Amino acid sequence: xxxxxxxxxAKELNLSKSTVSKALKDSHEISVETKERVLRMAKLLQYxxxxxxxxxxxxxxxTIAVVIPEVADSFFSQAIKGIEEIAQTKGYHVLIxxxxxxxxxxxxxxxxxxxxxVDGVLMSVSSETSSTEHIDVLHAAxxxxxxxxxxxxxxxxxxxxxxxxxxxxxxARHLIERGCKHIAFLSISSHLDxxxxxxxxxxxxxxxxxxxxxxxMIVLCTNNAAENYDILLQLMKKKQRPDxxxxxxxxxxxxxxxxxxxxNLSIPADVKVIGFSNLATAQILQPPLTTITQPAFEMGKxxxxxxxxxxxxxNYSWREEDVIIRSELIIRDSTDMK
Amino acid sequence: xxxxxxxxxAKELNLSKSTVSKALKDSHEISVETKERVLRMAKLLQYxxxxxxxxxxxxxxxTIAVVIPEVADSFFSQAIKGIEEIAQTKGYHVLIxxxxxxxxxxxxxxxxxxxxxVDGVLMSVSSETSSTEHIDVLHAAxxxxxxxxxxxxxxxxxxxxxxxxxxxxxxARHLIERGCKHIAFLSISSHLDxxxxxxxxxxxxxxxxxxxxxxxMIVLCTNNAAENYDILLQLMKKKQRPDxxxxxxxxxxxxxxxxxxxxNLSIPADVKVIGFSNLATAQILQPPLTTITQPAFEMGKxxxxxxxxxxxxxNYSWREEDVIIRSELIIRDSTDMK
DNA sequence: CTGAAAGCGCTAACAG
DNA sequence: CTGTTAGCGCTTTCAG
Numbered sequence: 187x188x189x190x191x192x193x194x195x196a197k198e199l200n201l202s203k204s205t206v207s208k209a210l211k212d213s214h215e216i217s218v219e220t221k222e223r224v225l226r227m228a229k230l231l232q233y234x235x236x237x238x239x240x241x242x243x244x245x246x247x248x249t250i251a252v253v254i255p256e257v258a259d260s261f262f263s264q265a266i267k268g269i270e271e272i273a274q275t276k277g278y279h280v281l282i283x284x285x286x287x288x289x290x291x292x293x294x295x296x297x298x299x300x301x302x303x304v305d306g307v308l309m310s311v312s313s314e315t316s317s318t319e320h321i322d323v324l325h326a327a328x329x330x331x332x333x334x335x336x337x338x339x340x341x342x343x344x345x346x347x348x349x350x351x352x353x354x355x356x357x358a359r360h361l362i363e364r365g366c367k368h369i370a371f372l373s374i375s376s377h378l379d380x381x382x383x384x385x386x387x388x389x390x391x392x393x394x395x396x397x398x399x400x401x402x403m404i405v406l407c408t409n410n411a412a413e414n415y416d417i418l419l420q421l422m423k424k425k426q427r428p429d430x431x432x433x434x435x436x437x438x439x440x441x442x443x444x445x446x447x448x449x450n451l452s453i454p455a456d457v458k459v460i461g462f463s464n465l466a467t468a469q470i471l472q473p474p475l476t477t478i479t480q481p482a483f484e485m486g487k488x489x490x491x492x493x494x495x496x497x498x499x500x501n502y503s504w505r506e507e508d509v510i511i512r513s514e515l516i517i518r519d520s521t522d523m524k
Numbered sequence: 525x526x527x528x529x530x531x532x533x534a535k536e537l538n539l540s541k542s543t544v545s546k547a548l549k550d551s552h553e554i555s556v557e558t559k560e561r562v563l564r565m566a567k568l569l570q571y572x573x574x575x576x577x578x579x580x581x582x583x584x585x586x587t588i589a590v591v592i593p594e595v596a597d598s599f600f601s602q603a604i605k606g607i608e609e610i611a612q613t614k615g616y617h618v619l620i621x622x623x624x625x626x627x628x629x630x631x632x633x634x635x636x637x638x639x640x641x642v643d644g645v646l647m648s649v650s651s652e653t654s655s656t657e658h659i660d661v662l663h664a665a666x667x668x669x670x671x672x673x674x675x676x677x678x679x680x681x682x683x684x685x686x687x688x689x690x691x692x693x694x695x696a697r698h699l700i701e702r703g704c705k706h707i708a709f710l711s712i713s714s715h716l717d718x719x720x721x722x723x724x725x726x727x728x729x730x731x732x733x734x735x736x737x738x739x740x741m742i743v744l745c746t747n748n749a750a751e752n753y754d755i756l757l758q759l760m761k762k763k764q765r766p767d768x769x770x771x772x773x774x775x776x777x778x779x780x781x782x783x784x785x786x787x788n789l790s791i792p793a794d795v796k797v798i799g800f801s802n803l804a805t806a807q808i809l810q811p812p813l814t815t816i817t818q819p820a821f822e823m824g825k826x827x828x829x830x831x832x833x834x835x836x837x838x839n840y841s842w843r844e845e846d847v848i849i850r851s852e853l854i855i856r857d858s859t860d861m862k
Numbered sequence: 863c864t865g866a867a868a869g870c871g872c873t874a875a876c877a878g
Numbered sequence: 879c880t881g882t883t884a885g886c887g888c889t890t891t892c893a894g
Contacts, residue, residue: 191871202881207873217879234639238576238585239871242886247576249619257608258601266595270622274629279641281587282620284608291612301572302887303617443808467803470781472810529887540865545889555863577887580870640871 190231199227210235241302249279250493251299253309255287255336259436260464261482262310265334268486269308276494278305285312287409293320299329306330306493308486311338313375313409330496334489335480339379344496344506346489348513350380353478354387356515357432357460360476362395364458364521366430370403370421372442374435384434384462403428407438415441422449422457430521433461439475458521462513474518481511528569537565548573579640587617588831589637591647593625593674597774598802599820600648603672606824607646614832616643623650625747631658637667644668644831646824649676651713651747668834672827673818677717682834682845684827688718691816691851692725695770695798698814700733702796702859704768708741708759710780712773722772722800741766745776753779760787760795768859771799777813796859800851812856819849 192210196203201224209216209224227233241247252269254262266282273280281304285292292312297320299307307329311321318338325331325343334346354371361369371388373381385404392399405421407414418438421427422445433439439461443453451457453473460476461468468475492507530548534541539562547554547562565571579585590607592600604620611618619642623630630650635658637645645667649659656679663669663681672684692709699707709726711719723742730737743759745752756776759765760783771777777799781791789795791811798814799806806813830845 192873193871203871204873204882205880208880211873215879220879234635236580236871237639237641238579239886240873241576242574242580242888243871243873245886257595257604258598260596263596263601266620267622270595270620274622280620282604282608282618284605284612297572301575303575437804440804440808447808465805466775466778467805467809470778470785470809471805472808472812474810530889531887541887542866542889543864546864549889553863558863574887577870578889580872581887581889583870 190233192233192235195224195228195231195233198231199223245302247279247303247305248277249281249304250490251281251283251295251304251307251309253283253285253292253295253299253307255285255310255312257282257284260466261335261436261480264464264482265310265486265489268483268488269490272487272490272494278494287312287314289314289317296320296324300324300327304329305497306332308332308334308489308493310334310336311378313378313381330493332489332493332496334485335482336378336380344492344508346485346492346507346509346511347380348480348485349510350383351387351390353462353513353515354384354432354434355391356387357384357462357478358388358391359395360515360517360521361430361432361458361460362391362397364430364454364523366428366458367397368400368403368426368428369397369430369432370405370428372405372407372418372431372433372435372438374407374409374438376406381434384432388432402426407435411437411441414438415445418442418445419448422446422451427457429457431457431459433459433463436461436463436465439463439465443471453520454522460515460521468516469518471520473520473522476518476521477516478513479516480513484511528571530571530573533562533566533569533571536569537561583640585617585641585643586615587619587642588828589619589621589633589642589645589647591621591623591630591633591637591645593623593648593650595620595622598804599673599774599818602802602820603648603824603827606821606826607828610825610828610832616832625650625652627652627655634658634662638662638665642667643835644670646670646672646827646831648672648674649716650674651716651719668831670827670831670834672823673820674716674718682830682847684823684830684845684847684849685718686818686823686851687848688721688851689725689728691800691853692722692770692772693729694725694853695722695800695816696726696729697733698853698855698859699768699770699796699798700729700735702768702792702861704766704796705735706738706741706764706766707735707768707770708743708766710743710745710756710769710771710773710776712745712747712776714744719772722770726770740764745773749775749779752776753783756780756783757786760784760789765795767795769795769797771797771801774799774801774803777801777803781809791858792860798853798859806854807856809858811858811860814856814859815854816851817854818851822849 196206209221283295332344337345462478534544547559621633670682675683
């Protein structure tokens, strides 16, 4: 707790605290020598302005909230890095909130955040979130809110996302070109636009290339690792098992590989697979994984940049930007011909 | 920004703000029916107490800082999860600061954090940090500080770490038992106690099992991915190349695998490798990686728990705890015989 | 049981 | 160029 207040500093200098305050802010209405005196003394006494007193007065916290489903995922880790990096240069502080894919938690967090604790919010919605009213409320409160990655289309806000539809299309087309006939789409949520967009891209590619779209090939997974393993095991043990698969989310990759190993399916000979993933280890997997790699770091950075731009403006109005940063298909052995 | 203040709420209820304040805190000196009225109206008006006004008055922020070198690493991701989870249950807020392994940044962050912004700090020191004075200062300021994972032995603080010496010993012994004669130790820092402890464990095992300890086998890597690749490539191209390796840090694993592939060294036939790592993908690598797996989530949780316990006490005194949570050797194919 | 008043540390009019 | 004053929204004595 900082003991030395601006009052103490002023007293030491025989100045008023307002003069000291202005001097510390390098105000033009203070003489150069006074500024120097103040700065020197501030350093000497190790004066640290109390941020909350300042926030209270200025009605500005210089803090943002990052609300995400989880952190043990390389996408969000990299996104956080992008956000934190730019926040640091702008002198902002970053509060992290995890929703654990739970809509109730998300709601609570968003309520709390309206207290004035933060100047703005960066968010990637939880997979369980279907209703949007808790977001509308925050929105109505006038708090700048930027969605990144997992956006909600129908809410009017700035968004930073990737080309999910095209990526889904590209992934499916790649598998078709590599000879797959029955391509499974492994999804994590039927609510998330991001998943639906990828799914729609996948369906469009199948249709364009005269492959039947079968509901049986669209597999909804959960947030539970053990359950996912079972779901994938059931899928791959079927007679009519897929010969290609698209994992729409990173955490399905490990169970998918394990299931294939368990039942002696060879990747890519028996089944080819593409993962939406930012894993550094994709290239050293057995076999190396073909990925749709998202620009996670850039997305975090861009979302933060848009937020800070908004915060610097006087009257912020919604939905100024809908930025799309392209993902990249990186072909590796998991989709090799035979 | 919350528009409805406690004043407005009081006016609406024809009560004084002090009564309302007490009622909201469920004070015993307020009648039950008044409490109910207040609570109902608070809900109706969507009253959100301004946290900074409260913090200013109470000199307590209900916020902690987590200061770590990076986040795109599965150890820290999981640790954050552990921290956040318990913070959420305790009603605390979590500020994230990344040092990028840079001692200067770390210093700046710790200075800022003394402003009263947080009630305590959880920290894992940067690999560049050798001097400790910036930590002493924070320490002297009386701000509770808990180290986790990357601790500094000589600083008196609560610590949560893993059994690094034993892990290093165990890793080396395992490689010796699997027939390795020339075991490299891939380190990231010569300052970090954590690295030195692992290194010392490694050395002790070599000595105990009559293997020569050679300085040439102790390889100092950097924080730059490209550089690390080159360093490892040079190492493995030598005539006297190692037939076993211990990666003391997760990020060296991918370059190590890539180098081996590049120069056609087979893992484990030509060289066996163990990684200190929490990677979910360890089991599906080519080949599956033998790991020393740290209890990252538990370490984060424990560190946070100790901090909160400290915050609840009146007069906190240092170095009450030095908790060691054991890591686990998980044997996989990368250290197979032949 | 309720209210009046003071003040946390800072900033921003407004005077001088 | 410097100082006085008021107040951000809340909590906490201390009276009533």
